Amino acid sequence: MIKIAVTGASGRMGQTIIEAINQNECVELGVAFDKGDDLNDALDKFDVLIDFTRPAATLKYLEICERSGKKMVIGTTGFNDDELQVLTEASQQIPIVFAPNMSVGVNLSLKLLELASRVIGNESDIEIVEAHHRHKVDAPSGTALKMGEVVANALGRDLSKCAVYGREGIEKPRDRETIGFSTIRGGDVVGEHTVSFFMEGERVEITHKASSRMTFANGAVRASRWLQGKSAGMYSMQDVLELS
CATH class of the missing domain: 3.30.360.10 (Dihydrodipicolinate Reductase; domain 2)
Known part of the structure; x- marks a missing residue:
């Protein structure tokens, strides 16, 4: 069973992602995080982290996942060019699905x-x-x-x-x-x-x-499952859906 960590757990998107995980028989919620929680305290509770927060928070989670070898699904938007470069460099160490829209x-x-x-x-x-x-x-x-x-x-x-x-x-x-x-x-x-x-x-x-955030959440969960067994690299939802 794939264990997933969710950031921004009290927000609208975070709550929807948790609901999508609970509705999927192939995954389970390992841990839910919110602002102020320390991801380092729960590294043994998840295989992949789903993040739909803000660029600054995403980069903080990225650093921890890269150091600990955890996979990531990133739906955060609004990155500048320097921040995108950080994502690219991290993808050389861990597998990442990064897409502005998971639908x-x-x-x-x-x-x-x-x-x-x-x-x-x-x-x-x-x-x-x-x-x-x-x-x-x-x-x-x-x-x-x-x-x-x-x-x-x-x-x-x-x-x-x-x-x-x-x-x-x-x-x-x-x-x-x-x-x-x-x-x-x-x-x-x-x-x-x-x-x-x-x-x-x-x-x-x-x-x-x-009409519902669930379409994005289901896509993120699908991406989390797809990442299993993948080597380090930057992937998109086009890759997940075999459209590329």
Whole structure:
């Protein structure tokens, strides 16, 4: 039986992950952690740690897992480039599944976006709109950025150079080479993402809407099971779902 540790256990996502673990016959909850608890005190109680907290906390847990040889599933978003480099370096020592969104549907959408981009991307104005609850602190969402990255890579573009995060003050026609992002925050929206390909006379839209955090939690548990027997490396949900 795979034993899982969960961080941020009192939060909305942490509680949902614990529920998903309890509903899965192939795993069990080894230990649940919250802010202030010391992971070092329970290293013998889990095989893999699931973390959906904040970058600073994730890096703290990462250091302990790397030192003790524990696997990790990371759904935290909002990392800067230096923090991402720390994750990459740690993955040389332990197996990590790192994804901005663990949803099966979102990861299928990423595959569809890659195909759509190759077929119609160069003839389209591409816009990404995402909506989340009022408590989400990073914007655009990690999922929206990942969608933009998939589109840009398929088109041979550099997202850091072609992304537009706001059009206020831009007094010129839209550049087709750009990829636009729009962010909505309000209420209790779990997560909605739409990528639109605007062409002359028609429009293609790929949309994913999450109505429950359980979709992310189930994906994280699935990733935890998939990691068993894997060697050190950085893996994605595309790997877990055999979509890569």
